[in-house]
Amino acid sequence: MASSILKTDKLCKSFSNGGIQQHVIKNLNLEIMAGDFTVIMGASGSGKSTLLYALSGMDKPSMGKVLFDDYEIQNLSNDELAIFRRGNCGFVFQSIYLLENQTILDNVLTGALVVQKNSPELVKKAKELLRKVGISEETWNKYPNQLSGGEAQRVGIVRAVINDPKVLFADEPTGQLNSASSADVLDIFTDIHKKGQSIVMVTHDLKTALRGTRVIFLRDGGVVGEYRMQTYGTDDLKERRNGLQKFLDDMGW
């Protein structure tokens, strides 16, 4: 039986907008199991990204608890959260966010060196990961603006997993990619997941959501439904799509 890696207890997050409090997440209770590929879906403004950032320690909840591997993170300071994120979380952004002034290899190592000491093994690992996601050696010394969107996002994934995080978080990772590039990127996520990586991903794209093993649907800051699937590639894709589509239809998506 898989253990819980992430748990929230009455999680709330609100923002002040022109003096008016907007409650984006409301008393949300959620448990995410280790090894799961959890996909968070919902309409725009439903609180998907806000939840993702709260779960990953990128942002602090207004109220409630976030237990990461049974460790409460909601009361940590910004710097404590940064230190916490180093070893525990990997993050893939929709806007990719590579460091523009750093080469591809340095982008990956910048993420790694904050956690680990430099060593030939670390550099070897970075290069192997880059190779695995299809970033060839001649690209390593290029700068992000010399890559295509798909290539850049693959580098982003390598940067996110270089420290073997307990959970890999992804916020619309294919949001800015064309369909071919999206498929490549999603294949990488699937491969990583199959090797046991826990993933929490936000998306509003059905094709992306199909890669998950559990789909959580958010509405008005609360979980209104969830749908479970087999590991991607182990069941019939058509049935998988139909099942998910039906779930989403039921959710009014």
Added chain:
Amino acid sequence: MKILRLSFFNIKRRKREAAILILLSAIAMTLMSIAIINYGKAYTLLEQAFHESGSKEYAFVFAEKNYRTEFGDLIETDPRVINVSKFELLRADDNASSTCRQKDGSIMNLYVSFVTEESERKYSSFLKETTLSQEEIQRLEHPIWMPQYVQLDMGYRPGEEIHLTLRNKEFTFQIAGFYETGLFSNAYQSFKCVISEADFEEVATAIGRNVCIAFDLKEGTIQNSADAESFEAELTDQMSELAGKKITPSGFPFDSIYYEASTSADIVRIIMLIIGAMAVIVTLTALFMILHKITGDINDQMEQIGVLEALGYRSAEISKAYVCEYLLLGAAGCILGSILTVSTNPIMTYVLQVFEGHKTSGSGNLGLMLVPCVILLPLILLTALGKARTIKKYPPVVAFRKGIGTHHFGKNHLPLEKAKGNVNVRLGLKELLTNQRQNAGIFLCIVLMGVSIAFCVMIADLFRDGGKGMTKSAGWENSDLYLIFEDTVNMKDATAEIASLPEVRKAIYFFNDNVTIKDKSPQALIYKDFVTTENIFVTKGWLPEKDNEIAMKEHLAKELGYEIGDTMMVKGAGVEKKFVLTGYSISLFDGVYVTEEGMSRITPPSNIGIICVYLKDGVNVADFRKLIEERYGRSNEEILAGGEVEGSLEERIRAKAEEQMALLISEYGIDNANYAIKIGDQMITGGTGKMRIMEVTSFDELLGAQLGGICRLSQIVSLALAVVVAIIISVILNFLISSTIRRQRKQLGIEKAMGYTTKDIKKQLVMRLMPVIIPGVILGTILSIPMTEFFIIGTFGQGSLQARYLLLVPTAILVTLFTYGSAWVSADKVKKVSVTELMTE
């Protein structure tokens, strides 16, 4: 109008940076204005003081016993002389003979002279300044009107008591107020005080009566200090003829407006030049900031520029918005600078008054403030125009892509693959190496700032402790105490006796006298053997060892046209002999050094000298001074003045015996006599040894009187400038780091998301600057050495002062630490960068 609106929009958007630029322009403007306004005032202030006070510009002072009516007639009948007035003045023969017990109890040498109000009115308009009422003044028992110096420099106020010791006799006066006097307002010619007739007679029992003849000269007679010297020499020669013997300038001191103006005005001018140099540095910094800011703004607003161009605006029109923005900021800086100048100029006027010891009305020509405006605004215009023209490089399509400049294709400096040590240091250094042009600008700024701070620290150190920093370079011995004995005392015996005291490490004596070389009459310092001196040095050559050797300041040697090895004719009291120049001495004054044997070749041996006493470690100077005064008693004059002595029978007997000894000395000129009085079983013994002492003083007291105020003020001004420069460094670093954080907000947010803490990123930001700052500070500190030398030579002459350059090491370390601290604090803004800004929802 649209352009102007865009400029205002940019200013509003970056209020903080705009404020910094306004501040820098204002500081530059203020410093420049102060320098320009006060540079010329250094000399005009003195002329103004003479003019406003109605003081005569020249005076001869004759000791009453030496005065002959023919001297007065000679001056009065000189066709160049006008407005002659003659009055009596009390003044000791030498400036070591009068001291002042200050408010804090410390003793300082204060060379004073005294006149009555009636006499003063013959010399000047006697413009009094006081806060006391007429009734309050009348109630004062011993009222004294003192020169403005005492108020400006020593901080005395009307109504306060001042304790003056004149030849060991203490007089207490109550300050009625202050007045402006042209001449007799310096430590060399004495500070002339106005007292009541009764007090005048009382003071006359302690110090000598003099006849002062003050006068003006017809316009055009004297143009400069050299003319004044020639005039003095001409009249002194004529008086020598009348007297039938050589009259030396030290015998009949002459004072003139040119002598009053000497060193302090030069120091003021040099300080104004330094302030001007600071203004240039701040201006360059402001221009660098403008270049940096425009570059940043263009990068930030690239898309907006593209949009404007797409809408049909020409790049020249868009550039105008930037130019206009900086002109507006520059103009605001000039306005603020003008306000600051008007507010600070009275302080500068006060500083000048303290430096020169004269108080005048008005605060200079404020219209000169326009000059800095005329310099600053075109510079800002040209800088902004030059940089803003780069917009031409960005047609709309390029601009929409944020310009090619934001795309990085350059060399990958310090790849992380080979990183060792702290990753933050590595990341900081990587960024540093990608901004070479900015680094060059920062380096230049830091070098200039480093020079300024190190220079100010050196100047402050030279003037430390009221001038004690100069003691190593003063050119005379800086012993713990100076003892001046009656002229009946044999200097060699007295020195040997003092040297034998258990508290004394060493005692040596020296004389001073004037000699004549060509047309100059420098003061000669005469030592038996210069090997025994501890504070007289040469920059080149050696100090005199033989009787035909002489050393002098290089500046004086050059003026006389001599070099080391040259032979010159040196004239003493009538006799002229050849001397060989052996070395260039370090001294604050244009004196010469000869041995006692050498001096005796041209002048009969003198017996009035000064004994320098060097105490052993751990001996308290004040205690020893008390001991000396107790052991060697009061002066002959004081003892002869008598008075009732209170105390025990023994004390009264001793006092009476000493009075008899003093009488023997003064009437028969005996060198030594002893007494023994037996009363019952008690034997009371003593001798002339008990009454030999004339004055005990110290180097600090002398220095305090002559340079104390100027030194303290110079030190304050230097340190204030160093603080201003430090603030500017801090502002620049803040500006640079703030704009870096603003421009790289996203990148820093990404790093935070990866787990870099605020402290990590602060380290990176600081490391982007420190490798440029450290060599900048080191180079700046090194460059401050020639600048300090320039100041010293310009102010005191070649080889006069030796700065403690070792101090530059801690200074550089402190400046580096300060910049590190400033950068660290400025980088704190990175706290505000939040990873949630990366959210896309």
